[in-house]
Amino acid sequence: MVADQPYHHGALREALLEAGRELLAERGAHAFSLSEIARRVGVSTAAPYRHFADRDALIDTLADEGYIKFHDVLREAVAGATDPADAITRIGVGYLRFAVEHPAVFTIMFRDRQGPPSDYGPPSFQTFLEAVETAQRSGVLSDRLPAPVTSRSIWAALHGAATLDAVGGFAKLGLGAPLEELVETLLDPYWTRPRPHG
Amino acid sequence: MVADQPYHHGALREALLEAGRELLAERGAHAFSLSEIARRVGVSTAAPYRHFADRDALIDTLADEGYIKFHDVLREAVAGATDPADAITRIGVGYLRFAVEHPAVFTIMFRDRQGPPSDYGPPSFQTFLEAVETAQRSGVLSDRLPAPVTSRSIWAALHGAATLDAVGGFAKLGLGAPLEELVETLLDPYWTRPRPHG
DNA sequence: ACCTGAACACCGTTCAAGT
DNA sequence: ACCTGAACACCGTTCAAGT
Numbered sequence: 001m002v003a004d005q006p007y008h009h010g011a012l013r014e015a016l017l018e019a020g021r022e023l024l025a026e027r028g029a030h031a032f033s034l035s036e037i038a039r040r041v042g043v044s045t046a047a048p049y050r051h052f053a054d055r056d057a058l059i060d061t062l063a064d065e066g067y068i069k070f071h072d073v074l075r076e077a078v079a080g081a082t083d084p085a086d087a088i089t090r091i092g093v094g095y096l097r098f099a100v101e102h103p104a105v106f107t108i109m110f111r112d113r114q115g116p117p118s119d120y121g122p123p124s125f126q127t128f129l130e131a132v133e134t135a136q137r138s139g140v141l142s143d144r145l146p147a148p149v150t151s152r153s154i155w156a157a158l159h160g161a162a163t164l165d166a167v168g169g170f171a172k173l174g175l176g177a178p179l180e181e182l183v184e185t186l187l188d189p190y191w192t193r194p195r196p197h198g
Numbered sequence: 199m200v201a202d203q204p205y206h207h208g209a210l211r212e213a214l215l216e217a218g219r220e221l222l223a224e225r226g227a228h229a230f231s232l233s234e235i236a237r238r239v240g241v242s243t244a245a246p247y248r249h250f251a252d253r254d255a256l257i258d259t260l261a262d263e264g265y266i267k268f269h270d271v272l273r274e275a276v277a278g279a280t281d282p283a284d285a286i287t288r289i290g291v292g293y294l295r296f297a298v299e300h301p302a303v304f305t306i307m308f309r310d311r312q313g314p315p316s317d318y319g320p321p322s323f324q325t326f327l328e329a330v331e332t333a334q335r336s337g338v339l340s341d342r343l344p345a346p347v348t349s350r351s352i353w354a355a356l357h358g359a360a361t362l363d364a365v366g367g368f369a370k371l372g373l374g375a376p377l378e379e380l381v382e383t384l385l386d387p388y389w390t391r392p393r394p395h396g
Numbered sequence: 397a398c399c400t401g402a403a404c405a406c407c408g409t410t411c412a413a414g415t
Numbered sequence: 416a417c418c419t420g421a422a423c424a425c426c427g428t429t430c431a432a433g434t
Contacts, residue, residue: 008415008417030310035407044419046410051417055408107310110361112228112301142387149383152373153355156384160358161350163308175350185347186354189340189387206398206434233426242400244429249398253427400433407426414419 013051015041020062024104029111032059059108060118066105067120073098074127084135085195091131092158092183099162100179106166110159128155142192150190157186211249213239218260222302227309230257257306258316264303265318271296272325282333283393289326290356290381297360298377304364308357326353340390348388355384 009015019040023032034055038045052058077094081087099106109121132151135141141150161170161182170176177185188195207213217238221230232253236243250256275292279285297304307319330349333339339348359368359380368374375383386393 012417028310033407034409045408046420047418049409103310112226112305112364144392145383145386148373152359152368152380153384153387156358156362157351157355158358159362160354160356160360162358163361164354164357166310170350175346182350185343186351188343189351194342210398231426232428243427244401245399247428398434400431402429402431404429405427408424410421410423412419412421415417 009041009043009047012041012043012047016048016051016058017061017065020058021065024062024108025102029104029107032108034058062105063108063111064118064120066102066109067118067124069102069105070098070109071120071124071127074124078127078131083140084131084138085140085191087131088135088141088154089183089187091128092154092187093179095158096162096165096179096183099166103166106162110163125151125155140192140195141190154187154190158183161186207239207241207245210239210241210245214246214249214256215259215263218256219263222260222306223300227302227305230306232256260303261306261309262316262318264300264307265316265322267300267303268296268307269318269322269325272322276325276329281338282329282336283338283389285329286333286339286352286388287381287385289329290352290385291378293356294360294363294377294381297364301364304360308361323349323353338390338393339388352385352388356381359384 016037019037020032023037023040032055034048035045037058038048041047048058052061073094074091077090078087081090109118129147129151132141132154133147136143136147136150143150145153164170165182170182184195214235217235218230221235221238230253232246233243235256236246239245246256250259271292272289275288276285279288307316327345327349330339330352331345334341334345334348341348343351362368363380368380382393
């Protein structure tokens with residue numbers, strides 16, 4: 001808190017993004033408001049328009065940040081893996097954990113975009129695809145179907161579980177489960193031979 | 199169009215729901231507006247509050263309608279099936295087709311609810327669970343995992359594919375595919391033996 | 397009992413004017 | 416170049432008043 005704010009904020013763009021992150025975390029994607037963000041930063045409601053085309057542009061920027069963070073999660077999952085099958089499992093756990101820990105960011109990442117699609121989504125899928133290819137080559141993952149197709153299926157399973165779990169759908173149906181167990185059961189039919197569970 | 203509207207609408211509740219359905223179909227979940235709906239019906243913006251607690255109550259009612267329609271889709275899929283494996287496949291196609299044909303309704307069904315959870319979701323999962331149990335008993339679906347767990351996994355895969363496909367995620371990644379083919383590849387790892395594709 | 401009219405607090409967005 | 420102040424059209428919601 002500075003006693004006397006200068007006329008020029010100096011780093012308004014970053015301040016708006018930071019306030020946006022906080023608002024999302026505190027009140028959810030549903031409560032996102034550009035006016036509220038401007039108020040928190042201590043600036044007029046018109047000020048953001050010097051840095052973002054409109055409300056959606058700010059949301060899309062926060063979504064892009066989410067994609068970058070998400071991509072890091074996937075790369076760290078692969079980096080920390082002990083073997084190709086473990087890499088897939090860790091990606092799965094990372095995917096679901098990201099959704100559970102940052103539900104609002106996850107929501108805006110996969111909402112129906114107003115502007116052009118993000119450039120930051122495909123790299124994540126690419127990382128995942130490479131992990132699937134590696135697992136297929138090592139023989140732990142079936143290669144009955146091409147890697148992109150199997151990747152698409154597992155990605156869909158993880159994404160569906162993440163979405164339904166975040167909304168609480170599984171718990172409502174009496175299907176709530178710890179994250180690791182949920183991932184294990186999702187991946188189970190894909191392995192060429194049964195895997196011991198941790 | 200009646201030339202002289204009576205003071206009492208008579209069937210305002212249903213008229214509001216109908217206008218809500220149209221607005222969702224025309225402009226998407228994103229553009230939902232209670233004022234716009236009242237305007238379309240030709241009534242004051244305060245009138246809906248005699249029939250719905252608030253905006254969210256109207257949305258939740260439309261979501262419930264969606265669940266009922268969705269449940270019918272699943273039951274018809276099972277009813278029209280030639281065998282237990284075909285029932286699962288038809289459910290999958292019905293699930294994805296519903297999402298693609300009614301994206302706005304699908305969105306509000308699985309959005310983060312404000313009010314209490316819908317009573318109309320669980321019956322759909324129940325129908326699906328029974329189809330999985332039947333398929334497991336007939337031997338076409340692996341019974342390595344309990345029916346509720348396998349149901350959860352396939353449900354997640356279908357839901358994820360529906361969500362990503364509706365948002366256009368698959369197409370963006372060069373993974374776009376016809377609905378039936380997508381469902382086939384999603385279900386492929388679950389069958390106990392390879393199934394011929396139609 | 398059901399709906400209107402007017403009001404309130406709140407949005408997103410624009411634009412002339414200030415620094 | 417960056418931000419303010421005031422305005423505009425639009426929300427959701429409330430409530431006294433009308434029929």
